[in-house]
Amino acid sequence: MTEIIDQTTPTPVLRLEDIVKTFPGVRALDGVSLTILPGEVHALMGENGAGKSTLMKVLGGIHQPDEGQIIVAEQPVVMSGPLDAKAKGIVFIHQELSLADELSVAENIYLGELPHKRFGLVDWAELEAKTNAILEKLKVGFNAKTRVGDLSIANQQMVEIARALTVDAKAVIFDEPTASLTDAEKVVLFEVISDLQEQGVGIAYISHRMEEIFKITDRISVLRDGQYQGTVNTADTNEENVTQMMIGRKLDLSRNEAHHELGEVALEVRGLSCGSLFEDVNFEVRRGEVVGFYGLVGAGRTEIAETLFGLRNPTSGSIFLDGAEVAITSPHDAIERGISLVPEDRKGQGLVLGMNCRDNMTLPQVDDLKAGPFVADGAEIAIFDQYRDKLDIRTPGWKQLVGNLSGGNQQKIVIGKWLSMRPNVLIVDEPTRGIDVGSKAEIHNLLRDLAAQGYAVIVISSEMPEVLHVADRIVAMYSGRIMRTFTSEEVTEENLIAAISGLNTEKVA
């Protein structure tokens, strides 16, 4: 399938023609074509595992295509590796952070091509000057010498993005750049993109967030199961059509409102503080209730979750489960007491990338699945199958290494892992980061279903539509403190934003 371009369009900066790429057991790309024009933002959409990242990795020289051609400025080329791709003007901002966290910001931005003088001596002055120029454009609050490991995830993402500005790029690929950015940083990113656009750079943009796609892109190409579904002008289409192209059916986005009675208070927190991370936190969660925690990144939400899960020791305050005060000193404790945490950083905290799907999913409960001294294989596979179906996890089989799954499917494995523990209190931290619209709706429904079944659910999210959609009550946090708690009736976008920015809340209250 090739796409037809009329005569008036300018010469494309690059074209991909009939790309085929297979991995053992998966045909990740099956004859995909894509044309990127100068100065356009071209969205690439598709479900988790559709092949978006793979296509971009082929373009970025990380994978070699089995079939098909890459054409840059009307010349067929072979991308022998990432540096080669960069030399040809193609910059790739990775979906998963690809940083060395012991090194400085500057060294990471210029990783693989540190400016140097004779004898391979690094030219520190030049490195710093160039980096600072880029950082200034990005309006970030750190400098060239900061150690990347000391940055928040969002700022680390900004370091990745800074790489796009190091060369005279012809095309820049952004693979889910906003997955961990806050709203303020997104604005900066979009400015960067529009600057690049004005310079005639072609941009490939992968995201699962519809509102972004419709805000900044010019055209949308859709992949489904490795197959090219077509390209449309963003102006001529709408969310519904794109979703239909992506998943091949209509999506029911209505909220599961099946009314159920709220039960007893399952979790209560009184005066909980942890150093400078958060202070005097009070809230409760009933059985059957979904409580959303909304706030800017760094507001202390994740830290509260980690404290409840025994990863941090609170400096003061108390935690009650089913009315009884408990001390949770380790994750083991927390699991025993029926608390599960789906962490925000799936790669670092949620998964053993070198282990297969099944083993990852049953990891916290292998102890309980024993048949005699051995692990019961059959029981493990049964659990895996159940949650694979429930969450629609795309993998050739349980034997696949988790590291080889697409980003979204990795996230689903983590969620499945903790759901399979059948916890009393389920805490999910950014549950739909990097998840496609279809599965996102499924996960939202699932969370509400779980609540209906009597679980107490806490959802931490930086996406306002998400908290508004799933939560019965919303706790707004700012700088380590709870500013206000909203019921779903009283909440509006305005008063929620006011609360999380630390603005005077009296007025809205």
Next chain:
Amino acid sequence: MQVGKLSKYLAGGAIWGFIVLELIFFSVAGEFFSVSDKAFMDADNMLLLLKQSAPIGIIAMGMTIVMVNGNIDLSVGAIYAICAIILLDSMTWTMFAGLGNWVIPVAWCLALLTGLVLGAINGLIVWKTGVDAFIVTLGSMLGYRGLVFMYNGEQPTSHLNWTLVDFAEAQFLGLHTATWFLLVVTVAIWFLMNRTVHGRNAYAIGNNREAAVNAGIRVGPHMMINFMIIGFLAALSAVVFYSESGSVNPNDGQLYELWVITAVVLGGTKLTGGAGSIVSTFGGVIAIQLLRKGLAHIGADTSTVNLVIGLILIAVLFLDRQLNVKGKEELKV
């Protein structure tokens, strides 16, 4: 912020604090237990200590870069022994008979070249097969040691060249030849790791290999170069030591890999790669030598020394871990 800075400073400088503690302890304890009437901190004693640190210290510098790179080299002790044999034996070869004292630089070059080649073999295998460096160098440790025994059986290899001995025993500006070698190597490797592209890439590879590959860094060649560096330094260490002693036993250099790794780890280099500093490794080397010498000074025997060093290694790493965990509690910017 304050707390974080302090703990970071402590974590980085822990080894120097430890050295100061050792000095104080042995000076005081020496007053009571020492068999000699000399003070522990006597200048000659300290100069000797530096000299004695050189064989382990020179190799430790290479080990730091290899470990920062995410690898390890267990074969250094065996390489050390082979190079020592080459050094001493080659001076007796008939083909060099006419060279007079010019045989010395020739023997040195031969020994150093041998180290370079043996290191390159390690590096090439790690690069081309993708097998873990631990396994590869475990194999080459056994293999290279086998070569040592094949050379001369259980017999020591000896040759004394007095010019060479004079050179090795010389003192320049108060410091012994061996100390000078240690200092020059330390500075050179520090420079390599902190100022060159190769060094920075080695950090990146050890820290996050996938990110390095994604950035187009060619991982294999960098690793091979580092194995050549450590091979070369193992040879240099042998050259420095045996120029003076003039006799190699086939078991010489055994357990050197462990002493070297202990020094490097004490200095704070991560076993998983990506972090470590040459200056701290230097501290680690001195700390171990102080401990060995200090314990001997107060009359402890070798087995006690080993026990104490083992305990201290674990204690220091535990402390380091505690300090680093504290640092994590900070809110990230």
